[in-house]
Amino acid sequence: MSFLPSELIKKKRNKNALEPIEIEGFIRGYTEGNIPDYQMSAMLMAIFFNGMTEEETLALTKAMLNSGEVIKHSNVKSFKVDKHSTGGVGDKTSLILGPVVASLGVAVPMISGRGLGHTGGTLDKLESIPGFNTQIDLDGFRKMIEEIGISFIGQTREICPADKKIYALRDVTATVESLPLICASIMSKKLAEGIDGLVLDVKFGTGAFMKTSNDAEKLALALMKIGQGYGKKVCSLITNMNQPLGRFAGNSLEVVECVEIMEGKSFIGANGKDLYEDTRELSLALSGYMLWLAGYKNSIDDCISAARATLYDGRALAKWHELVRAHGGRMSELPVSLNKFEISSLQSGYISGFDTENIGICGIAIKAGRAKTDDQIEPTAGIEFHRKIGDFVKTGESLFTIYGADLSLLNGIKEQLVRAVVFCKDPVRSDNLIHKVITQ
Amino acid sequence: MSFLPSELIKKKRNKNALEPIEIEGFIRGYTEGNIPDYQMSAMLMAIFFNGMTEEETLALTKAMLNSGEVIKHSNVKSFKVDKHSTGGVGDKTSLILGPVVASLGVAVPMISGRGLGHTGGTLDKLESIPGFNTQIDLDGFRKMIEEIGISFIGQTREICPADKKIYALRDVTATVESLPLICASIMSKKLAEGIDGLVLDVKFGTGAFMKTSNDAEKLALALMKIGQGYGKKVCSLITNMNQPLGRFAGNSLEVVECVEIMEGKSFIGANGKDLYEDTRELSLALSGYMLWLAGYKNSIDDCISAARATLYDGRALAKWHELVRAHGGRMSELPVSLNKFEISSLQSGYISGFDTENIGICGIAIKAGRAKTDDQIEPTAGIEFHRKIGDFVKTGESLFTIYGADLSLLNGIKEQLVRAVVFCKDPVRSDNLIHKVITQ
Numbered sequence: 060m061s062f063l064p065s066e067l068i069k070k071k072r073n074k075n076a077l078e079p080i081e082i083e084g085f086i087r088g089y090t091e092g093n094i095p096d097y098q099m100s101a102m103l104m105a106i107f108f109n110g111m112t113e114e115e116t117l118a119l120t121k122a123m124l125n126s127g128e129v130i131k132h133s134n135v136k137s138f139k140v141d142k143h144s145t146g147g148v149g150d151k152t153s154l155i156l157g158p159v160v161a162s163l164g165v166a167v168p169m170i171s172g173r174g175l176g177h178t179g180g181t182l183d184k185l186e187s188i189p190g191f192n193t194q195i196d197l198d199g200f201r202k203m204i205e206e207i208g209i210s211f212i213g214q215t216r217e218i219c220p221a222d223k224k225i226y227a228l229r230d231v232t233a234t235v236e237s238l239p240l241i242c243a244s245i246m247s248k249k250l251a252e253g254i255d256g257l258v259l260d261v262k263f264g265t266g267a268f269m270k271t272s273n274d275a276e277k278l279a280l281a282l283m284k285i286g287q288g289y290g291k292k293v294c295s296l297i298t299n300m301n302q303p304l305g306r307f308a309g310n311s312l313e314v315v316e317c318v319e320i321m322e323g324k325s326f327i328g329a330n331g332k333d334l335y336e337d338t339r340e341l342s343l344a345l346s347g348y349m350l351w352l353a354g355y356k357n358s359i360d361d362c363i364s365a366a367r368a369t370l371y372d373g374r375a376l377a378k379w380h381e382l383v384r385a386h387g388g389r390m391s392e393l394p395v396s397l398n399k400f401e402i403s404s405l406q407s408g409y410i411s412g413f414d415t416e417n418i419g420i421c422g423i424a425i426k427a428g429r430a431k432t433d434d435q436i437e438p439t440a441g442i443e444f445h446r447k448i449g450d451f452v453k454t455g456e457s458l459f460t461i462y463g464a465d466l467s468l469l470n471g472i473k474e475q476l477v478r479a480v481v482f483c484k485d486p487v488r489s490d491n492l493i494h495k496v497i498t499q
Numbered sequence: 500m501s502f503l504p505s506e507l508i509k510k511k512r513n514k515n516a517l518e519p520i521e522i523e524g525f526i527r528g529y530t531e532g533n534i535p536d537y538q539m540s541a542m543l544m545a546i547f548f549n550g551m552t553e554e555e556t557l558a559l560t561k562a563m564l565n566s567g568e569v570i571k572h573s574n575v576k577s578f579k580v581d582k583h584s585t586g587g588v589g590d591k592t593s594l595i596l597g598p599v600v601a602s603l604g605v606a607v608p609m610i611s612g613r614g615l616g617h618t619g620g621t622l623d624k625l626e627s628i629p630g631f632n633t634q635i636d637l638d639g640f641r642k643m644i645e646e647i648g649i650s651f652i653g654q655t656r657e658i659c660p661a662d663k664k665i666y667a668l669r670d671v672t673a674t675v676e677s678l679p680l681i682c683a684s685i686m687s688k689k690l691a692e693g694i695d696g697l698v699l700d701v702k703f704g705t706g707a708f709m710k711t712s713n714d715a716e717k718l719a720l721a722l723m724k725i726g727q728g729y730g731k732k733v734c735s736l737i738t739n740m741n742q743p744l745g746r747f748a749g750n751s752l753e754v755v756e757c758v759e760i761m762e763g764k765s766f767i768g769a770n771g772k773d774l775y776e777d778t779r780e781l782s783l784a785l786s787g788y789m790l791w792l793a794g795y796k797n798s799i800d801d802c803i804s805a806a807r808a809t810l811y812d813g814r815a816l817a818k819w820h821e822l823v824r825a826h827g828g829r830m831s832e833l834p835v836s837l838n839k840f841e842i843s844s845l846q847s848g849y850i851s852g853f854d855t856e857n858i859g860i861c862g863i864a865i866k867a868g869r870a871k872t873d874d875q876i877e878p879t880a881g882i883e884f885h886r887k888i889g890d891f892v893k894t895g896e897s898l899f900t901i902y903g904a905d906l907s908l909l910n911g912i913k914e915q916l917v918r919a920v921v922f923c924k925d926p927v928r929s930d931n932l933i934h935k936v937i938t939q
Contacts, residue, residue, distance in 0.1 A: 069673035072547065096537035101672035104544035107512065232541035233509035 064088065064098045071105040079118035086122035090221040096228055103225070103234040111239035116281065117288045119239060123247035126221035130197060130253035132168065134205050138353035139166040142345050143249055144260040145278065146178035147267055148419040149303035149444070152260070153181045153211070154317040155342035155370075156349065158378035161209035162369045165353040168204045168252045169211050170218060174428045174436075177266070177419025179308065182213050183428075187310035187438035191388030207381050219247045230432075236268075238281055246285040256292035256352035258345055259283065263494070264301035266415025272297055272494050279497055292352040296344060297495040302413045302448050305338030309427040309441010311394050312462060318390070321376040329445040329457055337447075337492050343367050344493055396439035396462035402473055407453045408482035410446055417479045418442065421472040425463045437464055442476070448489040452482075504528065504538045512545040519558035526562035530661040536668055543665070543674040551679035556721065557728045559679060563687035566661035570637060570693035572608065574645050578793035579606040582785050583689055584700035585718065586618035587707055588859040589743035589884070592700065593621045593651070594757040595782035595810075596789065598818035601649035602809045605793040608644045608692045609651050610658060614868045614876075615670075617706070617859025619748065622653050623868075627750035627878035631828030647821050659687045670872075676708070678721055686725040696732035696792035698785055699723065703934070704741035706855025712737055712934050719937055732792040736784060737935040742853045742888050745778030749867040749881010749902060751834050758830070761816040769885040769897055777887075777932050783807050784933055836879035836902035842913055847893045848922035850886055857919045858882065861912040865903045877904055882916070888929040892922075 067081050077085075085102065088094035111119065132139060140160065144150055157167045171193075174180035182193045193213045195203070203210035214223060222244050229235045249257055259282055262268075263275035279295035286293035306326055307316045319326065320339050328334040347363030356362045369375040383390055422428040426437035440463035446452055459476055461469045507521050517525075525542065528534035551559065572579060580600065584590055597607045611633075614620035622633045633653045635643070643650035654663060662684050669675050689697055699722055702708075703715035719735035726733035746766055747756045759766065760779050768774040787803030796802045809815040823830050862868040866877035880903035886892055899916055901909045 065671045065673050072544070072673050096535070097540040097668060098672055100537040101540040101544045101674060104512070104541045104548075105673070108544075108548045228537060231505050232538055233505050233512050233545070234541065 064094050068098060068102045068105055071102060071109060074109045076112050076115055079114070079121070082115060082118040083122045086119070086126060086221050090126045090224060099225065100228055100232040100234070103229060103232060103237070103240065106240060107234045107237045113284055116239040116242055117285055119243040120246045120250070120285050123219050123221045123225070123243055124250050127219045127251060128197065128217040129251050130168070130201065132166070132201060132204055132253050135166050137164055137166045137208070138256065139168055139204070139254045140256040140258070140349045140353050141167060141169050141249060141252055141254045142258045142260060142349060143245055145262050145268055147262045147300040147304060148177060148179070148415050148422070149305050149308040149313065149338075150179060150262070151184060151305065151313040151317055151338060152342040152345055154184060154314065155320055155338070155375065156346040157209050157211065158321060158382060159342065159346040159366045159369050159375045160349045161207070162374040162378040163350060163355060163365060164208065165350060165355060166204050167209045168200065168254060169209070170214055170248055170252050171211055172214065173432070175432060176430070177416045177423065177428065179310070179313070179422070179428060181211060183436050184310045184313050185211055185386070185388070187314055187394065188383060188388040188390060189392040189394070191383065191386050193386065195386070203385050207378070207385055209378065209382050211382070211386070214248060218251045222247050238278060241278065242281045242285055246282060250289055250291070254291065256349070257286055258348045258352065259293065259295040260298055260345055261295055262298050262300035264299055264415065265413060266303065266419060267300035276495065276497070283497065294348050294352060294499070295497040296348065296493055297497070298341060299490050299492050299494055300415060301490065303415055303418055303444050304341065306334040307441055307443055308418070308422055309462060310436060310438045312439070312441040312443070314393060318376070318379065321370055321379055323371045330447065330450045332447065334444070339370070341492055348496070394439045396441070397464050398466045398469060399460050399462045400469065401457045402459040402461065402476055403455050404452045404458050404480070405454065405477060406482055408451070408484055409487050410448050410450050410452060410480060411483040411487045412448060412481040414479040414481070417475060421476050421479070424472045425461065425465070425468045427463070439464060449487055504534050508538060508542050508545055511542060511549055514549045516552050516555055519554070519561075522555060522558040523562045526559070526566060526661050530566045530664060539665065540668055540672040540674070543669060543672060543677070543680065546680060547674050547677045553724055556679040556682055557725055559683040560686045560690070560725050563659050563661045563665070563683055564690050567659045567691060568637065568657040569691050570608070570641065572606070572641060572644055572693050575606050577604055577606045577648065578696060579608055579644070579694045580696040580698070580789045580793050581607060581609050581689060581692055581694045582698045582700060582789060583685055585702050585708055587702045587740040587744060588617060588619070588855050588862070589745050589748040589753065590619060590702070590740075591624060591745065591753040591757055591778060592782040592785055594624060594754065595760055595778070595815070596786040597649050597651065598761065598815045598822060599782065599786040599806045599809050600789045601647070602814040602818040603790060603795060603805060604648065605790060605795060606644050607649045608640065608694060609649070610654055610688055610692050611651055612654065613872070615872060616870070617856045617863065617868065619750070619753070619862075619868060621651060623876050624750045624753050625651055625826070625828070627754055627834065628823060628828040628830060629832040629834070631823060631826045633826065635826070643825050647818070647825055649818065649822050651822070651826070654688060658691045662687050678718060681718065682721045682725055686722060690729055690731070694731065696789070697726055698788045698792065699733065699735040700738055700785055701735050702738050702740035704739055704855065705853060706743065706859060707740035716935065716937070723937065734788050734792060734939070735937040736788065736933055737937070738781060739930050739932050739934055740855060741930065743855055743858055743884050744781065746774040747881055747883055748858070748862055750876060750878045752879070752881040752883070752902060754833060758816070758819065761810055761819055763811045770887060770890045772887065774884070779810070781932055788936070834879045836881070837904050838906045838909060839900050839902045840909065841897045842899040842901065842916055843895050844892045844898050844920070845894065845917060846922055848891070848924055849927050850888050850890050850892060850920055851923040851927045852888060852921040854919040854921070857915060861916050861919070864912045865901065865905070865908045867903070879904055889927055
């Protein structure tokens with residue numbers, strides 16, 4: 060097919076819907092280098108302003124998906140399911156739900172990303188384990204799924220090259236925050252994994268991209284439409300990211316938290332509560348829905364119970380160690396930070412909220428996260444959260460512990476971290492962690 | 500000043516006004532190659548959607564103007580005035596008004612463009628004269644203004660390089676039709692000429708970029724704001740482009756028309772009317788306002804009368820020949836087309852309108868105009884218009900004559916040309932050529 064790229068930009072600019080064949084041609088032209096960056100960025104900005112219909116978004120996803128390889132797990136008989144989270148601070152559930160679900164015989168072929176901005180990334184957490192190799196080729200990935208039912212890799216050259224190119228361009232042209240572009244980027248990569256089902260963890264709140272549950276729900280529905288358009292089983296959990304999840308944010312620290320949870324442990328914090336509870340319960344809920352999509356049990360409650368059992372009888376932990384070994388990781392060498400110090404409260408009161416995004420940005424400052432894609436991660440850097448929304452804290456009681464190799468960096472975020480805690484005089488209750496489940 | 504280009508794109512995308520210093524930095528960064536095309540095209544599309552305030556548009560014009568040289572005519576004592584037309588079919592007034600005004604001692608330093616799309620360009624018309632050199636450097640331009648008070652050149656490397664780069668990018672990213680971008684592009688180039696006054700011929704109708712007089716007026720006011728912001732004398736004529744102007748469209752043909760008008764001639768066409776009338780009257784009105792801005796006479800009527808006199812006493816023609824000689828042109832060698840044939844009406848009725856843009860597109864097909872900037876012009880190709888709106892035409896009577904070197908190309912536009920004439924049963928009157936004049 061022949062068309063003028065500028066005419067297609069104009070069509071979208073003028074609020075007209077593009078035909079699937081036009082979208083396919085534009086994306087192919089861009090991927091092959093026949094359409095230059097400057098025309099794609101004009102198109103992206105036009106999409107930012109005028110949006111896309113469901114049909115267009117589906118066509119965009121398809122074009123991005125078909126720009127690369129769609130993995131086939133021909134030798135894997137079991138259901139294949141993955142989870143995608145829109146990102147948050149301390150969001151480490153993949154490291155638990157993967158082993159949990161795989162330990163029950165449902166395959167988890169997961170292609171993950173790195174952390175960027177205030178949110179962390181699964182690959183960075185895994186790579187804090189010495190030797191853990193996430194840069195495995197697709198044959199190795201397929202083989203690992205066949206053999207142990209689980210693998211975590213990064214996006215390869217073969218997977219959605221169009222998305223890789225477009226994502227980098229969006230980052231520098233202020234076209235990240237566009238629903239159809241976000242949807243196509245997420246779903247093309249997930250569909251390339253060769254999955255049968257997908258559980259979406261769409262977060263809202265002070266630490267999420269979507270600030271309100273309404274916006275999160277809209278994104279969830281748009282993502283689900285695409286998955287369903289591809290005949291996949293999909294459901295969404297709309298979850299609360301108004302405070303960091305669990306006890307730690309920071310790569311090797313989060314691995315510690317996940318392993319301890321898979322060891323069946325709790326951690327009673329300064330507030331007298333189990334600080335692993337939210338990480339554990341969200342991981343189990345997501346695992347439960349993954350199993351439920353796989354038809355493991357008929358009821359969601361039974362699926363969650365089955366998932367919970369694997370944390371206490373060692374099956375999840377065994378699968379975790381199998382996974383780490385398969386990727387070349389050496390758990391015994393997990394690094395520990397050289398320095399740590401506590402940050403205490405300068406006031407007393409009930410904690411009514413956190414500026415969670417700013418906590419994530421503190422994480423970037425101590426190299427637990429990245430501002431730019433080529434920033435280096437310091438694997439032991441991180442923040443421990445001693446308190447949760449609703450806690451009463453007295454002046455001088457500890458709020459956070461900061462960990463990391465570079466003491467001067469740690470000192471640099473002290474004030475910013477304290478300011479990220481919002482106090483009030485009257486008792487407050489934390490909202491539910493799982494706000495809503497959308498199952499169809 | 501240091502800033503992230505993507506943050507400025509986001510600022511404009513989010514409907515916030517950019518600071519003058521930010522606009523200046525962005526344009527300078529782009530001109531110097533530090534900001535890539537893909538960020539500029541995203542910015543252009545954001546401006547397309549969110550517009551610019553008057554202050555922003557002025558800052559953009561200034562940044563584009565200051566990206567290159569602003570010509571100074573230090574040795575020219577007289578007022579310096581130019582005209583800018585937003586473009587049309589058969590729009591050849593510059594070739595008349597330049598010599599008319601210069602013959603009365605008011606300098607006309609004109610930097611012109613080439614034709615693109617359905618509209619023609621002054622440079623192409625002049626270059627149909629063998630030897631006529633429009634690629635003169637700024638020293639030569641200044642010298643010619645000093646010596647004969649008039650010169651027509653193309654945009655040089657030194658003039659608004661930012662505009663040159665941005666204009667090329669807009670063309671391929673569907674960001675041409677943006678009021679602030681149009682205004683900054685036009686005005687930066689005109690202000691670089693070193694003029695004291697500017698008459699704007701802002702066209703509306705089926706052959707103009709602006710389809711309605713309202714839109715034309717908006718553009719005129721926006722252009723005038725910028726000119727006034729620079730302390731220039733500016734006025735606008737809002738003129739009707741619902742039919743081609745004059746007798747010919749096509750480069751050497753338009754030169755013939757202009758020379759005959761400057762020879763004081765009329766041309767009585769098949770409709771029994773002077774087919775040079777509209778070209779002559781619009782040229783004289785524009786000349787009159789140019790002289791009026793220069794303070795040549797106190798009343799506009801006196802200025803137009805003075806202009807008219809130069810057509811009948813040979814002064815305009817003498818200045819024309821002086822101009823052509825100074826540019827190296829040889830009028831005696833003006834090429835004539837090898838082929839011509841008439842196109843007759845297939846129906847009878849009153850002509851109520853023309854699809855003038857389509858007539859311009861027919862011109863591209865016979866190489867009288869360009870679809871792309873690197874298309875070659877065939878100087879003798881063109882169309883003669885035998886009829887005007889309001890004429891009664893019988894079946895078989897001639898509508899057009901097509902001229903050109905390549906007979907097969909001429910044949911190719913026959914049907915399209917006939918379809919560009921709109922007939923009706925009842926008598927119609929043509930609207931005024933000059934719809935409105937805005938003098939402040």
